[in-house]
Amino acid sequence: xxxxxxxxxxxxxxxxxxxxxxxxxxxxxxxxxxxxxxxxxxxxxxxxxxxxxxxxxxxxxxxxxxxxxxxxxxxxxxxxxxxxxxxxxxxxxxxxxxxxxxxxxxxxxxxxxxxxxxxxxxxxxxxxxxxxxxxxxxxxxxxxxxxxxxxxxxxxxxxxxxxxxxxxxxxxxxxxxxxxxxxxxxxxxxxxxxxxxxxxxxxxxxxxxxxxxxxxxxxxxxxxxxxxxxxxxxxxxxxxxxxxxxxxxxxxxxxxxxxxxxxxxxxxxxxxxxxxxxxxxxxxxxxxxxxxxxxxxxxxxxxxxxxxxxxxxxxxxxxxxxxxxxxxxxxxxxxxxxxxxxxxxxxxxxxxxxxxxxxxxxxxxxxxxxxxxxxxxxxxxxxxxxxxxxxxxxxxxxxxxxxxxxxxxxxxxxxxxxxxxxxxxxxxxxxxxxxxxxxxxxxxxxxxxxxxxxxxxxxxxxxxxxxxxxxxxxxxxxxxxxxxxxxxxxxxxxxxxxxxxxxxxxxxxxxxxxxxxxxxxxxxxxxxxxxxxxxxxxxxxxxxxxxxxxxxxxxxxxxxxxxxxxxxxxxxxxxxxxxxxxxxxxxxxxxxxxxxxxxxxxxxxxxxxxxxxxxxxxxxxxxxxxxxxxxxxxxxxxxxxxxxxxxxxxxxxxxxxxxxxxxxxxxxxxxxxxxxxxxxxxxxxxxxxxxxxxxxxxxxxxxxxxxxxxxxxxxxxxxxxxxxxxxxxxxxxxxxxxxxxxxxxxxxxxxxxxxxxxxxxxxxxxxxxxxxxxxxxxxxxxxxxxxxx
Amino acid sequence: xxxxxxxxxxxxxxxxxxxxxxxxxxxxxxxxxxxxxxxxxxxxxxxxxxxxxxxxxxxxxxxxxxxxxxxxxxxxxxxxxxxxxxxxxxxxxxxxxxxxxxxxxxxxxxxxxxxxxxxxxxxxxxxxxxxxxxxxxxxxxxxxxxxxxxxxxxxxxxxxxxxxxxxxxxxxxxxxxxxxxxxxxxxxxxxxxxxxxxxxxxxxxx
Numbered sequence: 001x002x003x004x005x006x007x008x009x010x011x012x013x014x015x016x017x018x019x020x021x022x023x024x025x026x027x028x029x030x031x032x033x034x035x036x037x038x039x040x041x042x043x044x045x046x047x048x049x050x051x052x053x054x055x056x057x058x059x060x061x062x063x064x065x066x067x068x069x070x071x072x073x074x075x076x077x078x079x080x081x082x083x084x085x086x087x088x089x090x091x092x093x094x095x096x097x098x099x100x101x102x103x104x105x106x107x108x109x110x111x112x113x114x115x116x117x118x119x120x121x122x123x124x125x126x127x128x129x130x131x132x133x134x135x136x137x138x139x140x141x142x143x144x145x146x147x148x149x150x151x152x153x154x155x156x157x158x159x160x161x162x163x164x165x166x167x168x169x170x171x172x173x174x175x176x177x178x179x180x181x182x183x184x185x186x187x188x189x190x191x192x193x194x195x196x197x198x199x200x201x202x203x204x205x206x207x208x209x210x211x212x213x214x215x216x217x218x219x220x221x222x223x224x225x226x227x228x229x230x231x232x233x234x235x236x237x238x239x240x241x242x243x244x245x246x247x248x249x250x251x252x253x254x255x256x257x258x259x260x261x262x263x264x265x266x267x268x269x270x271x272x273x274x275x276x277x278x279x280x281x282x283x284x285x286x287x288x289x290x291x292x293x294x295x296x297x298x299x300x301x302x303x304x305x306x307x308x309x310x311x312x313x314x315x316x317x318x319x320x321x322x323x324x325x326x327x328x329x330x331x332x333x334x335x336x337x338x339x340x341x342x343x344x345x346x347x348x349x350x351x352x353x354x355x356x357x358x359x360x361x362x363x364x365x366x367x368x369x370x371x372x373x374x375x376x377x378x379x380x381x382x383x384x385x386x387x388x389x390x391x392x393x394x395x396x397x398x399x400x401x402x403x404x405x406x407x408x409x410x411x412x413x414x415x416x417x418x419x420x421x422x423x424x425x426x427x428x429x430x431x432x433x434x435x436x437x438x439x440x441x442x443x444x445x446x447x448x449x450x451x452x453x454x455x456x457x458x459x460x461x462x463x464x465x466x467x468x469x470x471x472x473x474x475x476x477x478x479x480x481x482x483x484x485x486x487x488x489x490x491x492x493x494x495x496x497x498x499x500x501x502x503x504x505x506x507x508x509x510x511x512x513x514x515x516x517x518x519x520x521x522x523x524x525x526x527x528x529x530x531x532x533x534x535x536x537x538x539x540x541x542x543x544x545x546x547x548x549x550x551x552x553x554x555x556x557x558x559x560x561x562x563x564x565x566x567x568x569x570x571x572x573x574x575x576x577x578x579x580x581x582x583x584x585x586x587x588x589x590x591x592x593x594x595x596x597x598x599x600x601x602x603x604x605x606x607x608x609x610x611x612x613x614x615x616x617x618x619x620x621x622x623x624x625x626x627x628x629x630x631x632x633x634x635x636x637x638x639x640x641x642x643x644x645x646x647x648x649x650x651x652x653x654x655x656x657x658x659x660x661x662x663x664x665x666x667x668x669x670x671x672x673x674x675x676x677x678x679x680x681x682x683x684x685x686x687x688x689x690x691x692x693x694x695x696x697x698x699x700x701x702x703x704x705x706x707x708x709x710x711x712x713x714x715x716x717x718x719x720x721x722x723x724x725x726x727x728x729x730x731x732x733x734x735x736x737x738x739x740x741x742x743x744x745x746x747x748x749x750x751x752x753x754x755x756x757x758x759x760x761x762x763x764x765x766x767x768x769x770x771x772x773x774x775x776x777x778x779x780x781x782x783x784x785x786x787x788x789x
Numbered sequence: 790x791x792x793x794x795x796x797x798x799x800x801x802x803x804x805x806x807x808x809x810x811x812x813x814x815x816x817x818x819x820x821x822x823x824x825x826x827x828x829x830x831x832x833x834x835x836x837x838x839x840x841x842x843x844x845x846x847x848x849x850x851x852x853x854x855x856x857x858x859x860x861x862x863x864x865x866x867x868x869x870x871x872x873x874x875x876x877x878x879x880x881x882x883x884x885x886x887x888x889x890x891x892x893x894x895x896x897x898x899x900x901x902x903x904x905x906x907x908x909x910x911x912x913x914x915x916x917x918x919x920x921x922x923x924x925x926x927x928x929x930x931x932x933x934x935x936x937x938x939x940x941x942x943x944x945x946x947x948x949x950x951x952x953x954x955x956x957x958x959x960x961x962x963x964x965x966x967x968x969x970x971x972x973x974x975x976x977x978x979x980x981x982x983x984x985x986x987x988x989x990x991x992x993x994x995x
Contacts, residue, residue: 008930015929051933058839058932060854080967087936094847117963127945128845152959159944166826189950196947199825234952237907244951247904251825287903294901326872327902358871 006048011055027056031063038069046073047084054088067092067099074106079118082110086121095131104134111141116152119145123156127163135164139171146178151187158182158193162200172201176208183218188235188242191222195248202255213256216263220270223249227274238282250274250291257299264300271296275308286316286324290331297335310335310342317349322358329353329364336371347372351381354388359396366396370403378411382421390428397432401425405437415448416494419455423472427462430469438471442478443587454494456483461498463508468517474525477512480505481529482584485536502537506530510547520556527551527559531566535581542724545570571727675785676704680766682777684709685738687718687766691784697757701750701784707738709770716768718748723761727753738768760784825900827908827946828880829856830939831893832928837861840890840928841935845946864893874902885909889925911953912942918957937963 010030017023030052037049050069057063070092073085093100103125110122123145126138142164145157158179165172179201182194202209226241226249235242253271257264274292279285289312296309316328329350336343350372353365366388373381382404389400404425412418422441426433445455459476467473480487484505491497512518512526527548534544548570551563569577680687684707691701707713714737722728733748754760762784767776832841839857848856863877864884875882877895883905884893892909896902913923915938920927928935941956941963943949950956 004933007933011930055932058842060839083937083963083967084933087933087940090843094844094849096847096849115966117959117966120959120963124940124944128843129847131847155949156944159947159949162947163945188952189955192951193947193949234954237911242951243907244904244948247901251901283903284907287901287907290903291901322870322872323874323903323906326874357868360872360875 004048004051006045007051007055010052014055014059027059027061031056031061035065038066046076047078047081050084050088054084054091057091063092067097071099071102071106074103074110079115082118082121086125089125090128094129095134100129100131101133104137107134108138108141111138111145116150119149119153120156123153123160127156127160130160130163130167132167135167135171139164139168139174143174143178146175146182151185151190154182154185155187155189155193158190158197162193162197165197165200165204169204172204172208176201176211180212180215183215183222188245192245192248195219195245195252199248199252199255202252209256213260213263216253216256216266219249219253219256220267223253223270223274227277237284239279240284240288243284243288246274246288247291250288250295254295254298257295259300261300267295267299268302268305271301272305272308275305275312280315283321283323286319286321286327290316290327293331297331297339306339307342310339314346314349317346317353322356322361325353325356326358326361326364329361329368333364333368333371336368340372343368344372344374344377347377347381351384354384359393362392363396366392366400366403370407373407373411375411375413378407378413379417382407386421386424386428389425394432397429398434401429401433401437405433405440415444416451416454419445419448419451420458423458423462426469426472426475427466430472433471438474441471441475445475445479446482446584446587451494452479452483453486453489453492455479456487457492457495457498460487460500460505460508463512467512467515470519470522473512473518473522477509477522477525477529480509481525481532484529484533488537502533502540503543505533505537506540506543506547509533513547513551520558523556523559524562527562527566531562531569532581534570535578677785679703679764679781680777680779683770683775685713685766685768687764687779689781689785694751697753697755699752699754699760699784701752701762703748703750703764705738705746705748705766706742706744707740708742710740711771712740713738713768713770715774716746716766719765719767720750721763721765722752723758725754725756725758726760727755729753826897827900827905827943828895828897830895830943831857831860831891832935833857833861833864833891833893834925835865835889835891837865840925841932841939843936843939843943860893860895864891873906883909887913890928908943908948911948912939914953915942915956918953919960 013026013030014023017026034049034053037045046069050066050073053063053066053069057066066088070085070088073081074089076082076085089100089103093103107122107126110118113119113122123142126134126142130138139161142157142160145153146161149157161175161179165175175197179194179197182190183198185191185194198212198215202212223246226246229241232241235245237243240246253267257267271292275289275296278288278292280289293309293312296305301309310332313328313331316324317332319325319328332343332346332350347369350365350368353361354369356362356365369381369385373385385400385404385407389397389404392400404421408418408421412421419441422437422444426437426441445452448455456479459472459479462472463476463480486492487498487500487505488502489497490499509526509530513523513530518526530544530547534541537544545567548563548566551559552567554560554563569580573580676688676690678686679689685705686708687703687705689701689703691699693699703718705716705718716733716736716738718730718733720728720730729751731749731751733746735744735746738744738746750762752760752762762781763778764781765776765778767774769775826845828846829842829844831839831843833839839861842853842857844853860877860882863875864882867875867884873883873885875884880895880897881900881902882893882895883902884891885906886892892913894905894909896905916923916928916935919934919938920931938956938960941950941959950959
């Protein structure tokens with residue numbers, strides 16, 4: 001057929017455009033020309049124009065203005081125009097377009113055309129894009145063609161009928177009889193079409209299925225003919241005679257033999273024959289074998305045949321061709337539930353496929369491996385799965401991790417193994433595990449009391465090496481918090497104990513707290529763990545207090561709340577601390593309803609009784625020393641109105657109470673004349689102290705500072721620290737600048753409460769800026785005037 | 790995710806089946822409907838340029854473009870030694886590269902991937918025989934013929950003729966018919982002067 005010159009010229013022009021913009025220009029011009037041509041009368045070039053438009057459409061440009069032209073061309077008497085017209089209809093019109101209905105009549109006429117090629121065009125278009133209405137309209141025509149036409153048309157009509165049945169199921173009834181008779185034809189194309197049609201009819205309607213069961217012997221006969229027959233040049237593909245037809249027949253047999261003993265029996269021999277005789281060196285042979293296997297496994301076949309089928313799949317697994325291996329694993333996946341033992345025999349090969357290069361094969365192998373895990377092979381399988389996890393593609397990691405967890409849960413041979421496995425997964429793929437892993441693991445650890453020591457040792461070591469995997473870090477923090485005493489004891493039966501000091505442990509927790517890699521919930525875990533350790537360690541409790549109090553002013557509200565509550569625990573509820581922070585009891589599995597690992601934590605969080613408000617958290621002072629104690633801001637604090645969440649109220653034994661502090665007034669208590677003592681004198685700066693008792697345990701200390709140098713002092717601040725059991729409250733100073741030569745003084749009041757009547761000491765830090773340089777100094781006050789010490 | 794095939798949806802509504810889509814080997818109660826159908830075939834170059842698209846399911850232009858774009862990207866990202874099958878959305882994609890062209894078919898869940906590879910191969914053989922050692926340029930410049938050949942081999946997504954020879958014969962006849970009718974029409978219109986040694990033989994078959 002001579003090529004369409006105008007079309008080819010246009011294609012050349014488009015292809016020679018060097019940029020997208022140029023191409024668009026060429027196409028716009030061409031489309032304009034085409035549109036103009038469409039409007040003109042028939043000039044013999046219509047098919048070329050439409051062909052050009054279709055090319056433009058394939059490049060992605062809009063071509064809807066050609067729809068009506070397609071309709072017109074289809075109605076044309078010329079074959080060349082019809083051909084392109086129908087092609088255009090299949091490309092531009094689909095059943096959603098209204099214009100598609102317009103061609104129904106043309107199709108109807110063409111179906112009865114004397115020329116078979118014109119009939120063929122109509123059939124092809126109907127089968128490709130026929131809508132339900134069109135199908136309903138034209139079904140009788142198709143039926144007529146099924147019965148009385150040549151084989152060229154019959155085979156097309158059969159497939160057209162398939163399309164009609166898919167669109168409008170009820171019309172299946174119409175074609176049943178014709179389909180039955182087509183099976184007896186000699187022409188392979190017709191038989192193929194008939195088989196496809198019958199398959200479709202049987203799938204849609206169970207009665208039809210029953211009726212067609214009678215055809216099983218005929219089908220078997222046809223199949224035998226194909227398998228045994230000699231070389232047939234027309235239909236041979238690499239030694240297999242008409243593999244397409246064979247596959248189709250096998251598929252139909254599958255549908256007919258399902259759930260039916262009699263039919264399955266009738267095809268048994270045939271299937272065995274096909275399975276054994278088909279040459280499997282080329283893909284085409286394997287395609288037929290594959291279809292056979294699918295059929296055998298789906299019908300009620302006898303066990304020998306089933307074993308044969310599974311063995312074929314096993315052979316496929318060893319095939320060099322990756323496609324075949326993939327197919328085999330897909331099929332094995334489907335039967336692993338029912339023929340578990342048969343599939344187990346091939347476990348080794350399947351596990352090897354985990355190492356295949358191809359991601360699809362890997363995925364299949366993973367699914368199958370997870371399905372094959374059982375109590376007997378758990379250890380070896382887990383080794384393979386864990387090594388797979390470390391090298392698998394990222395999209396498979398979370399699936400692998402959850403698969404491993406499930407398998408471990410079901411078949412773990414021992415608790416220790418289980419914990420080890422989970423830890424291994426967390427170290428390799430911690431980022432890809434699901435949220436509920438953390439509480440699940442914590443629950444598992446709690447319940448395995450004999451392994452607490454072992455677990456905490458392992459987790460400690462893991463934490464030392466890597467703190468980036470959040471789930472692992474969370475669990476590790478939790479364990480160190482719970483079982484830190486076991487860690488510090490320095491002995492362990494199950495594993496090599498670590499020799500750590502309390503400081504080391506706290507260092508690790510602090511690193512987690514401060515690391516930018518730690519998520520907020522991880523830091524929450526670490527903070528609570530630090531707190532819990534305060535009852536489990538002996539020496540560094542103050543360090544814990546200081547850590548906890550630092551976080552009292554953390555930006556993260558959650559952490560801040562925890563820190564403040566723990567602070568309260570230290571200060572007000574110290575007597576309850578040991579009870580609150582003791583070992584967790586065994587966690588009930590039923591209480592899992594939460595996804596977030598946080599929830600377990602929350603049950604441990606100290607719930608401070610809602611009472612009177614406590615002093616809000618303040619600016620962090622770093623004057624934290626062995627005497628402990630928290631500091632108060634020295635600036636007039638906006639802290640009371642700050643972002644601090646509502647705080648539990650402190651008891652009224654704080655001298656004064658917050659309200660009075662706010663007002664900054666003093667209680668009108670009788671003031672006995674007080675003695676003043678100078679506590680600091682250096683570089684011209686003098687600080688004096690006087691104190692007066694307010695109550696049995698309450699004391700007000702007044703600090704006065706003055707500057708006798710020649711230059712002004714700015715930014716003068718005082719910070720104070722007192723022993724642990726003493727409560728301290730610093731009021732706002734009168735100012736922060738000391739003018740030169742003692743022109744004015746700065747006074748600051750400090751309220752102390754000493755309920756335990758400990759030896760009162762105070763450490764004072766003085767900081768100021770003088771002549772552009774910052775000065776800082778510390779002084780310890782061991783005796784207070786007026787206290788009789 | 791577009792509501793893919795009218796088939797699937799209607800199957801779900803069919804009253805007398807307890808349908809489980811996607812089929813299993815052991816139907817539980819009711820019948821399992823197995824779905825075998827080719828939904829579309831795409832040919833594209835290694836640069837991602839579409840050379841042929843045949844759709845057997847009704848989709849809007851926009852949806853078709855989206856699917857094409859995504860699928861082309863996915864297939865082009867595959868490495869050379871990888872499997873010819875991949876799962877994409879809820880379809881199976883079977884693809885094979887011949888020289889600079891990728892042939893890509895989307896089949897439904899229960900369809901046989903290996904025979905689909907054979908179908909692709911058969912189509913390539915047909916093209917090869919027709920164009921004589923086909924290359925991508927042939928398909929570019931004669932795209933409508935590539936479609937005609939495909940339409941003689943597959944109908945509604947199913948193979949209609951399993952004999953290579955018969956397909957080629959049919960196309961040959963259709964081509965001749967096209968030339969002939971054109972000739973006859975031109976003859977009628979007086980554009981061609983008939984000559985005694987008739988250069989064409991009528992090939993009207995019934």
